[in-house]
Amino acid sequence: MNEGIKSPKLIFEEKKAIILFLWLFNLIFFSWDIYYYGFRAYTNGEAVNIARDGMGIWLYVLVLGVLSIAIFLIKKGSIYKVKYLYIYSYLCIDLIDNLMRYLGTTKDFATGNIVELLFILFSPIFVNKKYFWVVSLGFIGKDVLLGLTLRDLNLLFPIISYIVLSAIAYILLNRFYSYILSLTSAYEELRQKEKLAVIGQMAAAIGHEIRNPLSALKGFTQLQQERYPNTNEFYPIMIQEIDRINSIVEDLLYLGKPRALNFEKQSIEEIIAYTLSITQQLAERQNIKVETKMAGPLPPIYCDEKQLKQVFINLIKNAIESMPDGGRIKIQVKIIENLRLNISIEDEGYGISDEIILNLGEPFFTTKKDGTGLGLMVTNHIIKDHNGELNINSVLKQGTIVEVILPINQR
Ligand code: ADP
Numbered sequence: 469m470n471e472g473i474k475s476p477k478l479i480f481e482e483k484k485a486i487i488l489f490l491w492l493f494n495l496i497f498f499s500w501d502i503y504y505y506g507f508r509a510y511t512n513g514e515a516v517n518i519a520r521d522g523m524g525i526w527l528y529v530l531v532l533g534v535l536s537i538a539i540f541l542i543k544k545g546s547i548y549k550v551k552y553l554y555i556y557s558y559l560c561i562d563l564i565d566n567l568m569r570y571l572g573t574t575k576d577f578a579t580g581n582i583v584e585l586l587f588i589l590f591s592p593i594f595v596n597k598k599y600f601w602v603v604s605l606g607f608i609g610k611d612v613l614l615g616l617t618l619r620d621l622n623l624l625f626p627i628i629s630y631i632v633l634s635a636i637a638y639i640l641l642n643r644f645y646s647y648i649l650s651l652t653s654a655y656e657e658l659r660q661k662e663k664l665a666v667i668g669q670m671a672a673a674i675g676h677e678i679r680n681p682l683s684a685l686k687g688f689t690q691l692q693q694e695r696y697p698n699t700n701e702f703y704p705i706m707i708q709e710i711d712r713i714n715s716i717v718e719d720l721l722y723l724g725k726p727r728a729l730n731f732e733k734q735s736i737e738e739i740i741a742y743t744l745s746i747t748q749q750l751a752e753r754q755n756i757k758v759e760t761k762m763a764g765p766l767p768p769i770y771c772d773e774k775q776l777k778q779v780f781i782n783l784i785k786n787a788i789e790s791m792p793d794g795g796r797i798k799i800q801v802k803i804i805e806n807l808r809l810n811i812s813i814e815d816e817g818y819g820i821s822d823e824i825i826l827n828l829g830e831p832f833f834t835t836k837k838d839g840t841g842l843g844l845m846v847t848n849h850i851i852k853d854h855n856g857e858l859n860i861n862s863v864l865k866q867g868t869i870v871e872v873i874l875p876i877n878q879r
Pocket residue numbers: 782786787790815817818819820824828829833834835836838839840841842843844845868
């Protein structure tokens with residue numbers, strides 16, 4: 469898997485795999501040599517030569533040395549490094565061993581070590597593409613290099629078999645990859661949902677506590693304003709700000725409890741017209757023109773009117789806030805195949821960078837000084853409740869198109 473994802477579960481899997489690999493490697497490596505230089509030589513009537521050619525006994529010393537470093541790394545917790553330690557050390561040791569054995573001699577190259585098959589066939593277990601490429605290209609490269617240096621055609625056989633085996637290993641690796649990817653994304657989704665549930669409960673509790681004192685505060689402020697109309701120019705601002713806190717609290721409460729939805733036949737034209745009347749002042753203040761274009765007479769849709777209004781207020785506010793120096797907002801409503809409505813809101817604002825797009829809809833994610841980071845999240849919830857879809861396309865410094873797609877007939 470990606471080296472970045474180091475969940476405890478995956479580290480545990482990697483550790484299991486690496487320990488199995490260490491056992492198999494050393495078992496196969498040493499039994500192969502015992503068979504090849506001991507048993508086979510013995511039955512062929514050759515001299516039993518445990519000190520073999522090439523590096524001789526030093527080869528075994530090196531392999532055991534690598535094993536000790538591997539055990540040390542595992543103890544230290546650097547599990548992910550062990551497989552690379554093995555492949556790189558093996559490639560170096562084997563290359564040197566073979567060069568010492570064959571360079572300058574007329575001996576034919578005897579087939580490679582059987583542990584190389586283990587390396588290749590075992591590589592998908594680590595579910596790591598980089599490691600897979602290091603292993604297969606490492607072995608193929610090593611044998612090509614040896615073949616060229618020793619000018620020995622016998623190396624063609626291991627090269628071809630490694631290519632075939634690598635292809636098989638690659639297919640396995642891809643299967644593992646998609647399997648693990650779907651598991652981790654399901655896990656992420658679950659975690660996100662849990663997080664939301666906790667935030668929701670907290671938000672609802674706090675929101676509830678704030679609402680009552682807030683309405684008292686607003687009432688008394690209005691009273692003061694009526695009593696002393698000419699004494700304080702700050703009253704309207706105070707009331708406006710209290711309203712702003714109120715709308716934040718409304719959003720928080722929305723997160724907390726699943727709303728009872730009130731679906732009725734509604735006209736989307738009216739909903740959008742209402743939304744525009746609410747946001748008009750804000751737009752004018754920022755020198756923003758709003759154009760609307762509706763495709764002919766639109767069929768009514770089943771929806772919760774209050775909540776859909778909230779959706780468009782949120783989206784149009786975001787569009788306005790993205791254009792501090794003025795510009796144009798285009799709102800278009802189209803019918804798709806008589807089944808769905810596509811409502812797009814296009815602005816000419818500062819746009820959204822790729823990094824930020826990944827965070828959209830996360831609770832409390834905002835790039836604004838006085839943003840709440842709740843608008844898109846609530847919007848998303850409401851649209852999901854309507855079996856709809858929200859798409860956001862943006863080009864940095866050019867603008868953003870937000871599309872809301874809603875089914876026309878819900879029942
Ligand atoms: P808030 O508006 O309070 O920041 P939202 O959930 O409405 O919270 O939006 C989250 C973030 O998404 C914003 O802070 C902004 O960075 C980005 N965003 C949303 N809509 C737009 C838009 N039309 N243009 C540029 N950025 C946007």
